[in-house]
Amino acid sequence: MRLNRFNPANIMVSNRGGGGGFPGGGGGRFGCGTLVLALIGAVFFGIDPAQMLGGGGTVQQAPVGPRPGFQGPAQGQSATEVCETNQYALESCNALSSLNETWQPRFQQAGIPFQQPVLNFYQGGTRSGCGAASSAMGPFYCPADQGIYLDTTFFDQMQQQLGARGDFARYYVMAHEYGHHIQHLVGTARQVRQLQQANPQAANELSVRLELQADCYAGVWAGRNRERIEPGDFEEGMTAASAIGDDTLQRQAGQAVSPESFTHGSSEQRTRWLQVGLQTGDEDQCDTFADLQ
Ligand SMILES: [Zn+2]
Numbered sequence: 001m002r003l004n005r006f007n008p009a010n011i012m013v014s015n016r017g018g019g020g021g022f023p024g025g026g027g028g029r030f031g032c033g034t035l036v037l038a039l040i041g042a043v044f045f046g047i048d049p050a051q052m053l054g055g056g057g058t059v060q061q062a063p064v065g066p067r068p069g070f071q072g073p074a075q076g077q078s079a080t081e082v083c084e085t086n087q088y089a090l091e092s093c094n095a096l097s098s099l100n101e102t103w104q105p106r107f108q109q110a111g112i113p114f115q116q117p118v119l120n121f122y123q124g125g126t127r128s129g130c131g132a133a134s135s136a137m138g139p140f141y142c143p144a145d146q147g148i149y150l151d152t153t154f155f156d157q158m159q160q161q162l163g164a165r166g167d168f169a170r171y172y173v174m175a176h177e178y179g180h181h182i183q184h185l186v187g188t189a190r191q192v193r194q195l196q197q198a199n200p201q202a203a204n205e206l207s208v209r210l211e212l213q214a215d216c217y218a219g220v221w222a223g224r225n226r227e228r229i230e231p232g233d234f235e236e237g238m239t240a241a242s243a244i245g246d247d248t249l250q251r252q253a254g255q256a257v258s259p260e261s262f263t264h265g266s267s268e269q270r271t272r273w274l275q276v277g278l279q280t281g282d283e284d285q286c287d288t289f290a291d292l293q
Pocket of ligand 1: 176177
């Protein structure tokens, strides 16, 4: 995908460095599943999710640019310096800038207050508003501080261990995490957590639908920037979405495939919803909850 260079005035990034996270942290699985499970766990163990959301999910109207309380890039680095740490960081910042430019007007049209997420780069481990973060968890979104957390070495793993290569595969990851930010702003994430609390037996099924919607939103972003899509991008996206399907990951781990344990959706579901978003460029088509029983 041919993205423009990021606009440093239109993104919020932070380099949190290394350390401060879990010791070791092994055993985490790919993607944001660990965090989602952690949040669900918190609900089951009696922590008020409204506290985790920082004020019950109320979103304050904020203008473009850094919001109150944003500390700015750590370690005295400018946004440009943070984004130029390596090629993956640069790509991620370019994607973030494009995601902000794509989604902000959609929120304005819908009359829903918009805030930019903060992209937090870290190395190895760090602390997030949702607790300790480790690279083993993969990229994730934390609603409590509206942060996307990314250790860019993940993209090497994604290529080497999952065979998901190409810039579009990496943009898909960023756009998926951004999709969780949208769900947070719109209130979907909070509704789903409440439903999960009321129906623990449906927690995984609801998680899958939330994840598939984030995939669809990722596709919507790409679909709304289709003039920037290059030959091979579509295949890169489909390969990546397929590689991170729960069934494929279970098979790869030598486990039996058990759909009731899925939290992100099967390869078929993930590729299908990414495609729905891509082909329509319309977030209203991303109602992955429509046929919920
Ligand atoms: Zn996710």
